Amino acid sequence: MKNILTSLAVAGTIALGSVTAVQAEGQGLLDTIIERDSLLCTGHNGSYLGFAEVDGEGEWQGFDIEFCKALATAILGSPDKLQIIPVSWAQRFPAIQSGDIDVIIKVTGWTMTRDTELGLQYSRPYFIGPFYVMSKTELGAEGIADLEGGVFCVNAGTTVERVLTDYMETNGIEYESLAFEKGEELRAAFYAGRCDAIAGFGPFLSATRVNAENPDDFEILGDVLALEPEGIVTRQGEDDFMDVINWMVSALMMAEENGITQANVDEMKANPPSASIERLLGVTPGVGTRLGLHDDWAYNVIKTVGNYGEIYDRTIGEGSRYKLPRGLNNLWNNGGLHYPLVLD
Numbered sequence: 315m316k317n318i319l320t321s322l323a324v325a326g327t328i329a330l331g332s333v334t335a336v337q338a339e340g341q342g343l344l345d346t347i348i349e350r351d352s353l354l355c356t357g358h359n360g361s362y363l364g365f366a367e368v369d370g371e372g373e374w375q376g377f378d379i380e381f382c383k384a385l386a387t388a389i390l391g392s393p394d395k396l397q398i399i400p401v402s403w404a405q406r407f408p409a410i411q412s413g414d415i416d417v418i419i420k421v422t423g424w425t426m427t428r429d430t431e432l433g434l435q436y437s438r439p440y441f442i443g444p445f446y447v448m449s450k451t452e453l454g455a456e457g458i459a460d461l462e463g464g465v466f467c468v469n470a471g472t473t474v475e476r477v478l479t480d481y482m483e484t485n486g487i488e489y490e491s492l493a494f495e496k497g498e499e500l501r502a503a504f505y506a507g508r509c510d511a512i513a514g515f516g517p518f519l520s521a522t523r524v525n526a527e528n529p530d531d532f533e534i535l536g537d538v539l540a541l542e543p544e545g546i547v548t549r550q551g552e553d554d555f556m557d558v559i560n561w562m563v564s565a566l567m568m569a570e571e572n573g574i575t576q577a578n579v580d581e582m583k584a585n586p587p588s589a590s591i592e593r594l595l596g597v598t599p600g601v602g603t604r605l606g607l608h609d610d611w612a613y614n615v616i617k618t619v620g621n622y623g624e625i626y627d628r629t630i631g632e633g634s635r636y637k638l639p640r641g642l643n644n645l646w647n648n649g650g651l652h653y654p655l656v657l658d
């Protein structure tokens with residue numbers, strides 16, 4: 315999936331105009347994507363460890379990137395029909411509103427302001443994560459209150475700015491905040507001692523710690539600033555497209571719930587163990603036609619990226635260098651908060 319935008323990711327710029335097929339008046343976004351034969355999905359302005367990273371070969375990898383691939387496969391039959399547009403946290407909303415991207419898959423918190431005032435439409439949560447504070451072990455802090463009067467580094471244009479403010483106000487803790495546009499700048503400032511702590515998304519802080527030369531130099535404090543459900547986002551009113559997104563997320567979870575994997579999906583399709591799996595894999599019609607897609611879309615997605623658990627393990631879980639526990643991102647029958655919708 316090498317294209318001009320991959321190299322732009324490294325430069326940290328956003329490529330517009332040249333790749334944007336204009337959505338005709340009255341045409342739904344799903345039809346525009348099918349006509350363009352390409353999905354425009356978010357990347358990051360640098361590397362967002364575990365979720366959207368550019369590897370040594372200049373290829374995008376990560377949990378969010380796998381969901382972009384799954385969506386491109388569901389709609390267009392191939393993960394190669396995908397263009398990753400690198401945007402900063404703050405750029406993701408203007409980029410979706412102007413039509414420069416089709417979808418935001420970038421651990422984007424579902425908040426009321428974004429959902430209503432920004433004219434966005436959210437999917438059901440596909441990931442859930444807490445915000446924490448990471449500090450230097452040498453400071454000996456046992457909780458956030460021990461960092462009273464300290465400097466906290468945060469990323470501009472993210473929910474963490476508000477979450478930190480709310481937490482500190484509620485708990486009467488004085489602090490100073492320093493905001494950065496890019497994750498690399500934030501990390502550099504922290505390592506250089508410009509801030510006493512980073513307030514951030516738990517999985518990102520864990521990945522940053524794992525990535526550090528000496529992880530024991532850093533400690534993630536136990537206090538939870540807030541818990542945030544992350545959704546996939548498009549423009550308000552793109553209902554057909556949002557149906558596809560929601561059923562794509564559900565199909566990945568349903569596959570995991572039923573033990574359908576990238577390796578055994580062909581076998582499952584040849585000998586479906588239940589009527590609902592017949593429906594999911596398009597053996598009996600409906601799963602595609604009702605969404606304006608082919609009936610084998612879910613089969614193609616599982617064959618391409620695997621089920622939800624396989625994506626998690628490969629990018630941020632046990633099979634990755636980050637080894638983040640599934641925790642709340644387990645399915646309901648494993649103590650987590652995720653569940654598939656009913657495929658009748």
Ligand SMILES: N[C@@H](CCC(=O)N[C@@H](CS)C(=O)NCC(=O)O)C(=O)O
Binds near residue numbers: 423496513
């Ligand atoms: N869920 C957040 C985005 C995630 C987030 O806040 N990430 C920041 C918090 S520190 C981060 O990890 N930044 C590091 C980076 O961009 O590399 C939102 O929707 O605004």
